Amino acid sequence: MYKDFFELLDLERPKLHKVREAVIAGNHTLAAIEFIEYMRNRSVPVFYEGWDNRKINRSYDTAEADKVCKRHIVHVDVGDDIDWKMDPHHDPEWKYCLNRHEFLTVLGRAYWYTGNEKYTAAFKELLVDWITKNPLPDVDWMLKIPSAQSRGYFMKEGNWRPISAGIRLYTAWCPCYYHFLNSPEFTPEFNIKMLLSMVDHARYLRRYYTRHVDYFHVSPNWGLMESNGLAHMGILFPEFKEAEDWRNTALSRFEEQTRMQILPDGVHVERCSGYHLVCTFCILQITELALRNGFRVSQTWLNGLEKMIDYVLYLMKPHGVYPMLSDGDESDVIGERASYGLWEDINNLNMLEDSNDLRYVLKAGARLFNRPDMLYAATLGKQGQKPAKQSAAFPYGGFYVSRSGWKNDDYYMSINCGPLGVYDQECVHGHADALSIDVSAFGKTLIIDPGRYMYEGPFRIWFKGTAAHNTVVVDGKDQSQLADGWKFKTMAVPTKRVWCTTDNFDYFDGSHNGYERLNEPVTHRRRVLAVKGQYWVLVDDLVGEGKHKLELYYHFPENAKINIDDRTAKAIARYNDDVCLSILSCDNHKSDMNVYEGSENPIRGWVSYDYAVKMPAPELCRSLETEMPARFTTILVPFKGNQPGIVCEWIEENTLQIKRDGKIEVLILSGGSGKRMHYGDFEFDGECIFAQMSADGHLTRCFSAGSSYISYKKEVILDSHGGMKIENCEKKL
Numbered sequence: 008m009y010k011d012f013f014e015l016l017d018l019e020r021p022k023l024h025k026v027r028e029a030v031i032a033g034n035h036t037l038a039a040i041e042f043i044e045y046m047r048n049r050s051v052p053v054f055y056e057g058w059d060n061r062k063i064n065r066s067y068d069t070a071e072a073d074k075v076c077k078r079h080i081v082h083v084d085v086g087d088d089i090d091w092k093m094d095p096h097h098d099p100e101w102k103y104c105l106n107r108h109e110f111l112t113v114l115g116r117a118y119w120y121t122g123n124e125k126y127t128a129a130f131k132e133l134l135v136d137w138i139t140k141n142p143l144p145d146v147d148w149m150l151k152i153p154s155a156q157s158r159g160y161f162m163k164e165g166n167w168r169p170i171s172a173g174i175r176l177y178t179a180w181c182p183c184y185y186h187f188l189n190s191p192e193f194t195p196e197f198n199i200k201m202l203l204s205m206v207d208h209a210r211y212l213r214r215y216y217t218r219h220v221d222y223f224h225v226s227p228n229w230g231l232m233e234s235n236g237l238a239h240m241g242i243l244f245p246e247f248k249e250a251e252d253w254r255n256t257a258l259s260r261f262e263e264q265t266r267m268q269i270l271p272d273g274v275h276v277e278r279c280s281g282y283h284l285v286c287t288f289c290i291l292q293i294t295e296l297a298l299r300n301g302f303r304v305s306q307t308w309l310n311g312l313e314k315m316i317d318y319v320l321y322l323m324k325p326h327g328v329y330p331m332l333s334d335g336d337e338s339d340v341i342g343e344r345a346s347y348g349l350w351e352d353i354n355n356l357n358m359l360e361d362s363n364d365l366r367y368v369l370k371a372g373a374r375l376f377n378r379p380d381m382l383y384a385a386t387l388g389k390q391g392q393k394p395a396k397q398s399a400a401f402p403y404g405g406f407y408v409s410r411s412g413w414k415n416d417d418y419y420m421s422i423n424c425g426p427l428g429v430y431d432q433e434c435v436h437g438h439a440d441a442l443s444i445d446v447s448a449f450g451k452t453l454i455i456d457p458g459r460y461m462y463e464g465p466f467r468i469w470f471k472g473t474a475a476h477n478t479v480v481v482d483g484k485d486q487s488q489l490a491d492g493w494k495f496k497t498m499a500v501p502t503k504r505v506w507c508t509t510d511n512f513d514y515f516d517g518s519h520n521g522y523e524r525l526n527e528p529v530t531h532r533r534r535v536l537a538v539k540g541q542y543w544v545l546v547d548d549l550v551g552e553g554k555h556k557l558e559l560y561y562h563f564p565e566n567a568k569i570n571i572d573d574r575t576a577k578a579i580a581r582y583n584d585d586v587c588l589s590i591l592s593c594d595n596h597k598s599d600m601n602v603y604e605g606s607e608n609p610i611r612g613w614v615s616y617d618y619a620v621k622m623p624a625p626e627l628c629r630s631l632e633t634e635m636p637a638r639f640t641t642i643l644v645p646f647k648g649n650q651p652g653i654v655c656e657w658i659e660e661n662t663l664q665i666k667r668d669g670k671i672e673v674l675i676l677s678g679g680s681g682k683r684m685h686y687g688d689f690e691f692d693g694e695c696i697f698a699q700m701s702a703d704g705h706l707t708r709c710f711s712a713g714s715s716y717i718s719y720k721k722e723v724i725l726d727s728h729g730g731m732k733i734e735n736c737e738k739k740l
Contacts, residue, residue: 009035012199015206016042017248022049039195046198047189052243052300055292057359058185064120072117075110076129089133091140091166098463098619106166108137108179115179115186119359127192130183134201141166143207146215169215170229172208173236177292180205181239202244209240209253216260227268227429228275228282231289234260238293242300258302261293265311273314274404277428279436280322281335281459287315288364291371309376316372319365320384321399321408325417326450327387329365331458332406332423334436337616340366340385388413397539398508401425407506409513411539415450418540418645422533424501424517427487433494439487441501441519442533443476446543448645449586457562457624460615467492469610473521479547479639480558481529486521497524504532504679505694505712512710513537514695516679527553529635536674536697542653544663544674547639558630559598559639561590565614565624569602576600578627585647590627593640593655593663598631662686671700683716691717 013035018027023045029038053059078085081104083095094102111130118126144167184201187193217229234257240247241254268276268286275283290312297304323329329338342363361367369385372378382391398409405425411418422444427437438459446454454477460470469475471492473485486499499521507514518532529551536544549557563569568581576592578600592598604612605623614624629639640663644651653667665672675686675696683692693714699707706719715727 009039009199012203013038015248016246017250020246023246036195039199043188043193043195043198052245054185054243055295055299055359061119063122067117067120069117069121069123069126071113072126072129075114075133076125080110081105089136089140091137096619098461100462100618102166103168103171106137106141106171107174111179111183112186115183118190119186124190124192127187127190130187131192131197134183135197138200138204143167143211167211169212169217169233172212173229173233176205176208176212176236177232177239180208181243205240205244206247206249209237209247209249212237212240213249213253213256227264227277228286228289230260230264231268231286234264235289235293238296242296242302254302257293258297258304261290262305262308265290265308269311269315270401270403271314272401272403273311273316273318274401274406274425275315277333277436278404278406278425279333279335279428280330281333281338282436283315284319284329284335284338284364284368287312287319287368290315291368291375294375295371313372313376313378316368316376316378316381317399318401318404318406319368320372320381320394321401322406322421323365323384324419324447324452325410325413326415326447327384328447328452330421330445330452330456331616332421332445332456333428333438333440334459336458336618338365340369340387383413387415397510398513398537400506400508402503402506405501405503407503407515409508409515409535409537409539409543411537416448418537419447420535420537420543421445422515422517422535424503424515424519426500427495427498433490434487434498435493437487437495438471438476439473439485439489439495439499439521440476440478441486441499441521442517442531443478444535444545445477446588446643448588449584449647451582451584451586452564453567453580453582453586453588453645454561454643455564455614455624457613458615459618460613460621461619463492466610466613466621469613470615474558474560474611475562475613477561478533478559479531479549480560481522481531481549482525482556483558484522484525486519486531488524497521507712509710511539511708512697513539514697514710514712516694516712522551525551525555527551527555527635529555534676534695536695538672538697542642542644544665545639545641545643546663546676547641549635549637551635554632554634555637556630556632557637557639558628559641561627562614563625563627565622567625569625569627571600571602571627573600578602579650580625580627587646587650589642589644589646589650589653591642591644591653591655592629593642593657594638595657596631596633596637598629598639600627600629602627659686669702671702671704673698673700679713688720689718690721693717 013030025041026038029041091106114126114130212233217233237253238257241250241257244250270276275286294304294312327340331337366385369381373382379392380394383393393413397412400407407422409420423440424442427434445456457470457475460466468489471489473480487495488497490496499519501517501519503517505516515535518530522529529549532548534546563580566583569578571578578590580588602625604625606612612623612626613621615621642655644653655663655665658664661676663674675689677684677694679694681692683690689696691711691714694712697710701707709724711717714725717725
């Protein structure tokens with residue numbers, strides 16, 4: 008073993024002269040001793056922030072590490088003779104998590120802060136057991152067969168899936184090497200045994216690389232995580248002859264991946280909030296490691312990374328919570344860790360400065376790009392500078408975020424109007440959630456995307472389906488038809504028609520064609536007006552042929568209590584801390600309203616904040632069966648204390664009148680023809696007008712989207728010469 012190992016080293020490096028002399032003398036035992044002393048005393052390369060300044064903390068909580076010492080790993084008693092291919096939960100993700108070795112990093116942190124050698128002993132036993140039972144497989148045959156067969160091996164069979172090998176290195180093995188290196192129990196022999204297996208990992212990742220579209224035909228985040236593991240080996244272990252090749256190859260792959268996987272607006276190509284955060288962390292981590300050690304990354308790489316963090320910044324809710332859109336778990340910037348899934352949980356455990364992925368991404372972005380607004384979000388306004396804008400659009404990703412501000416109580420809504428994901432990879436992490444929303448106010452999530460739960464079983468189908476999202480279901484079918492728990496056989500194509508934003512109002516107009524596949528086709532169009540800090544108006548139009556069953560869903564967190572008043576067509580959601588949400592129906596037709604919670608047959612009313620953890624949570628369903636066209640109109644009003652008095656009605660086909668607090672407000676939706684049209688006292692040529700008036704009809708404020716001309720009672724409010732369209736117009740009169 009010793010001889011084979013030293014042949015891998017570049018013994019001509021000046022500081023390895025003692026190792027070289029011992030090898031030349033044939034004293035490999037001495038060479039192993041000299042090599043570990045060299046590794047313990049070298050000052051470069053530089054690992055992440057904090058690794059050069061170990062601080063003993065005797066009060067560090069070692070409860071989780073103590074469980075690992077007793078072989079309670081990933082919530083299962085695995086026993087002394089571990090079967091590394093076991094699947095006790097009938098979920099391959101558990102096995103994948105077992106073989107990613109996050110639990111080793113738990114031991115590493117316990118040793119780092121306490122110095123207790125029992126954690127070194129447990130680490131050595133577990134790592135040697137894994138290395139012994141999981142030798143590098145012979146997988147040359149995979150390159151010679153159809154991709155569907157090789158994909159099956161990597162997806163379901165091997166503990167050497169390329170993504171798992173990459174994650175093992177950068178999440179567990181590399182940080183653990185630094186955690187335990189100075190332990191007296193980290194012997195020269197064990198040092199070489201561990202490094203030999205790490206070399207196997209690097210060579211394997213060097214050869215088997217999952218590009219965005221490649222023979223494995225899998226999710227594109229694989230390539231980033233594989234390259235991250237290879238980059239760690241190439242940067243942190245320059246003593247190996249192959250290290251320069253590993254490093255250059257990995258950084259080249261990152262350059263390729265950042266161009267392939269980051270959309271022009273910064274959204275990750277899979278369009279999932281969770282995988283966006285994972286990939287942002289992955290790119291950011293290796294960026295910092297490369298720059299700290301003097302290796303260049305391109306400006307294109309950096310520009311894309313900054314845009315990715317921008318998306319994280321604006322998607323995060325005012326109270327510091329990051330939503331779980333498509334396959335994702337809820338994260339927040341408050342806790343020690345961003346999320347707490349039972350498994351399938353790739354947490355940031357090799358950043359000693361902060362083990363919260365979300366907070367680390369924002370803080371690192373702040374220092375890397377000199378962005379005090381990112382620091383503001385990471386610290387919930389305690390440091391940094393408030394972002395310059397409130398609302399934001401990410402048109403390539405298909406996400407639109409409306410907010411009234413950046414304080415804890417401010418109002419927030421995200422709207423999904425983008426593709427399912429990577430179409431040529433069958434959108435495996437996408438959900439059938441076109442035009443769905445996520446809402447918060449007063450420091451709480453009020454309407455929620457329920458999450459993903461698990462990647463196997465009937466609940467997987469429900470969490471991916473349209474009925475598990477805050478949008479309209481037609482005839483009980485999903486907008487995009489699932490082929491199985493991963494792939495789609497039909498894919499709805501959303502279209503953003505209008506997005507505009509001002510200080511006091513936001514307006515969105517979008518549609519999708521998912522139900523145009525029906526024998527009697529239907530198109531769903533959703534228009535949203537945000538009266539910032541006060542309420543939202545949602546207008547859902549279903550246009551098509553024939554008679555259909557329509558269901559409009561709203562999902563709530565598990566602590567919400569829903570009360571329905573059939574007489575007023577209103578539902579009230581009540582949360583903790585006296586926070587409430589009024590859900591008011593403004594339609595002329597009568598629809599049924601029902602609440603479901605925690606039903607298993609059929610599956611209805613659940614939420615999952617972390618992988619493999621679900622809990623009952625209320626869902627509100629408004630339903631009716633009617634001829635097309637049809638419309639659902641909803642006003643969402645957050646409040647605390649007394650319930651606001653709001654009355655609304657359609658006084659004309661496209662004119663909604665809202666009365667509240669002695670004032671009259673009117674929302675007028677045009678056909679979008681671009682021609683001047685008369686609607687009551689208004690004449691305009693835009694997409695919509697929202698007007699606020701006193702009780703006597705005096706116009707006090709007017710907002711319009713896409714207008715070049717507006718008049719009220721024949722008084723001109725806006726006249727753009729030459730017919731030029733104004734994207735948005737807001738005037739206080």
